[in-house]
Amino acid sequence: MPIYLDYNAGAPLRPEARQAIAAFVGGGQANPASVHRAGQSARRSLEHARAQLAGLIGVEPRQLIFTSGGTESNNLAIFGTANALIGRRKIISSAIEHSSILGPLARLQARGFEIVRIAPDRDGRIPCERILRALDEGTALVTLGLANSEVGTIQDLRPVSVAIRDVGAMFHIDAAQALGRIPVSAGALGCDLMTLSGHKLGAPAGIGALYVSDRAKLVASTLGGPQEGGFRAGTPNLLGLIAFGAVAAAVASRLDEENSHMAALGERLLQALVRSIPGLALNGPVEGRIPNTLNLTFPGVLGESLLIALDLDGVEVSMGSACAAGAVEPSHVLLAMGRNPAQARSSLRLSLGWATTEAEIDRAAEIIARVWRRVAAAEPTTDGTLSRQAPS
């Protein structure tokens, strides 16, 4: 069995998700909007799942909209706010956000919005004072990730929420990567909108949610029926959300235990690799990182080669983001954090999760060190070709 260390891309289904899916598949499949009793039963399942997920982030169930995933939630939060707060033309974000934030922002910029993309420090932290300095009465939205998917840096966002509220702007937090890795409370963070994703947590892909505070103003993008409070028309993904709810309940009951386990395993892997790979560098802070995520610069190799070689030897990791054809691109997050293109091209992300075992970590550490030595010997990167950036 290959060792899976790519939980930040998608976690294997948790047993609770499997059970929920099996129960759903065994039952009928009515539309929760239908009046008959089968429809009412479906609606109960829907609302039960909504309550389970709401419990995980400490909000009212009615404040959650189910979506098709983190990408849709981010699009809805950004376009929905931009279209609701007429006259406000500024959006504040950062240079290290997920493509589903960067994409909508680029579109709004083309429509004339002013987009402020705050640069992180070398560890991927967004300085709060930079956010506060950019904030003004023309600001519609501040949109930031809580934990970065590529390097794991956790942002301290509590200090900015009051100031955002004071200027009348909306505060959106993308918690897709943080959920299940650290305690996440929408209330404590003081945000108006929060993106949640199922498949990073062990629910299937294709289900996500957006928390919408009572204060938030949002114009729907998908129009049609009255589902999800009118914010998102269309019959919801009942199969996915039932699994998402079950997973949320399971995670809520053992978050601390799981996270201390993941932190111990992450540290064990890092220490083993540091011992066997001279010059290995961790990208992201030592403290203040989601403990499952290790972004590492491997000296003297192309990350792309190491990634493929590791896959052939049974360790599944990732690098930056993949293009449509499946080739990997250097991470925009690492570039924004001040790494040069060659360093970014030599970096891989290892992310652990709920099913990772100590035996897997020890075996992975041994395989990674061995494969790194082979790749480093095979492929010199000192000929200068790497410093030249290809157009993407």
Added chain:
Amino acid sequence: MSARVVVAMSGGVDSSVAAAILREQGYDVVGIAMRLAPQETNGSRARQACCSYEDFEDARRVAERMDFPFYVVDLRAEFDARVIDNFVDEYLAGRTPNPCVMCNREIKFARLWHRARSLGADFVATGHYARVERGGEGRFHLLRAADFTKDQSYFLFALTQAELARTLFPLGRITKTEVRARARALGLVNADKPESQEICFVPGDYAQFVAARADPNRVKAGQIVDSEGRVLAEHDGIHQFTVGQRRGLGVAAGEPLYVRAIDPERGQVTVGRREELAARGLRASQVSLVDERLAGAGDRQIEVKIRYRHPAVPATLRMLARDRAEVRFVTDGYPAVTPGQVCVFYDRDEVLGGGFIERALEA
């Protein structure tokens, strides 16, 4: 454990069948598609000669069907620096480049090998129609393919002994017809996919591509003159011309005129009648020999091919230096010796080596 081979897969039928054959022979096959050409990723669906999403998906489906791992690797920076830049530079210098030869020499059998070795591979393989044979004393021979109509040994002349030793050409002994039949029998999705013909990174007109990439200060405009130096027309860049070209000269004359020479210093394009093109031989640079022991052996009777689609003709080869050679045609008047193009030396079926044409020896 069986030997691991990295197969360069384009998504076409040839490289797919090459991979399938090796898989059937028991090799530990790893399919690699190389992302080479710069491309639009703005959501448009412009036609792409290669490296398109669809091509890579075809290769991926073949890998799934034949049950071996497949990856896409990004070699755009290397391809840009070593193939496309060279292509543009050559045209701007009044020469006619052969990017496929450069790609083989610089990318497929050099950079790809580094990648292959990092994956623990013992060999690289491609879907080229050519043969490699191991002779006495452990020397390797590069030979024409069994399918003469598809033979691609011309593009491979620059392979060294070390490269030949680690290279497999599974299609060297079968015909294109057999390749398609194998693909159909194996149920490969691309069994009837048409051949790619054009230069993979030039979507349309090559002169437009060169002009778009070149620094405008390097585009050399000038005059079109006849053999007596009479000015026939003006042109806005020598990169639009190839020695031997007849069409599209923008010159009206009573008889067909051909480009005889391009003078990059003056930006002058000389045209003439077909018989004025005749050459009795050529000088070649960057010459490499498949077996270096051939060097310095005095005059040698060979056959030479000066364009891929031209037949090989009898000639005499003389090495002038380690990497320079003179080739004299046995029969005078071989037309259109084009600087920048590749000349390849054959002894019957065997590739002895080749080089890049510097200039014609005039008749």
